[in-house]
Amino acid sequence: MAKAAFLASGNGSNFQAICEAMENTSHQPVVLIYDRKNAKVPERARELEVASRYVPYAGRSREKAEETILEILDFFNPDLIVLAGFMRILTEKVISRYEGRIINIHPSLLPAYPGTRGIEESYLSDDKELGITIHLVDEGLDSGTILKQVSFRREGTETLSEIEERIHTLEHTWYPRVVLELLDQIETEATGR
Ligand code: GAR
Numbered sequence: 001m002a003k004a005a006f007l008a009s010g011n012g013s014n015f016q017a018i019c020e021a022m023e024n025t026s027h028q029p030v031v032l033i034y035d036r037k038n039a040k041v042p043e044r045a046r047e048l049e050v051a052s053r054y055v056p057y058a059g060r061s062r063e064k065a066e067e068t069i070l071e072i073l074d075f076f077n078p079d080l081i082v083l084a085g086f087m088r089i090l091t092e093k094v095i096s097r098y099e100g101r102i103i104n105i106h107p108s109l110l111p112a113y114p115g116t117r118g119i120e121e122s123y124l125s126d127d128k129e130l131g132i133t134i135h136l137v138d139e140g141l142d143s144g145t146i147l148k149q150v151s152f153r154r155e156g157t158e159t160l161s162e163i164e165e166r167i168h169t170l171e172h173t174w175y176p177r178v179v180l181e182l183l184d185q186i187e188t189e190a191t192g193r
Contacts, residue, residue: 001026001027001028001187002026002027002028002079002080002183002184002186002187002190003027003028003029003030003076003077003078003079003080004018004022004027004028004029004030004078004079004080004081004082004179004183005029005030005031005032005033005072005073005076005078005080005081005082006018006029006031006032006033006050006081006082006083006084007032007033007034007035007069007081007082007083007084007086007088008032008033008034008039008041008083008084008085008086009034009035009036009039009041009085009086009087009088010036010039010040010041010085010087011039011040011041011085012032012039012040012041012042012043012044012045012084012085013085013168013171013172014084014085014105014171014172014175015032015041015044015045015082015084015085016044016048017171017172017175017176018082018084018175018176018179019044019048019050020048020176021176021177021179021180022176022179022180022183025180025183026187027180027183027184027187029048029050030050030051030076030077030078031050031051031052031053031072031073031076031078032045032050032051032052032053033052033053033055033069033072033073034052034053034054034055035054035055035056035057035065035086035087035088037054037056041084041085042054051076053072055068055069055072057088062088062089062091063091063093066090066091066093066094069094070093070094070097073094073097073098078101079101079183079186079190080101080102080103080179080182080183080186081098081101081102081103082103082179083102083103083104083105083137084105084175085105086104087116089139089140089141090102090137090139091139092139095137095138095139100136102136102137103134103135103136103137103147103178103179103182104134104135104136104137104142104144105132105133105134105171105175106118106132106133106134106135106142107119107122107132107167107168107171108121108122108130108131108132108133109122109127109129109130109131109132109133109149109151110133110135110142110143110146110149111143112125112127113125114141114142114143115141115142118142119160119163119164119167120160122163123160123163128153128154128156129151129152129153129154130151130152130154130163130166130167131149131150131151131152131167131170132149132150132151132167132170132171132174133146133148133149134146134147134148134149134174134175134178135147147178148174148178150170150174152166152170
């Protein structure tokens, strides 16, 4: 059994897709940490019976907020930390504590269009190939070693919402697969099989 913790800021559809994919495995989603009070993601956690903790950033430094995040993570002791729409950059302190064990998904073919508007910026570009990126997290903005990219060729006649839907479908297919593969790998290493 390997344990995953999640950090999210908003809707939580990737969080849900991964938790559902974990249901028939030996792996466990141990905690969801979220930073926006009105996020939908804690509702999903409740339905999935995953513990959740709200960690506000407003009115205090990023370092202070991260101290709380680290306390929670250290308590739950996850093998992997999965960012699922977490719209904050983590500092060196968190990254180094969980070196090589934090992953993120981004809705563009990085290094193109990092940040919070990956889909719109990809859509508005002249790029013919659009897609998603799953990568290890470092202290940069949507940077870090790329683990997986999946792309598709667009017709050019699609609306923004059609492209959004296509990208989200890709995310919900590939993010659970990559997370489960990593958790399997961690479990195998731990049991020496
Ligand atoms: C996803 O599209 C994810 O790729 C993106 O936020 C969305 C979260 O959706 N992440 C980033 O843009 C990271 N820079 P969700 O809350 O429904 O999973």
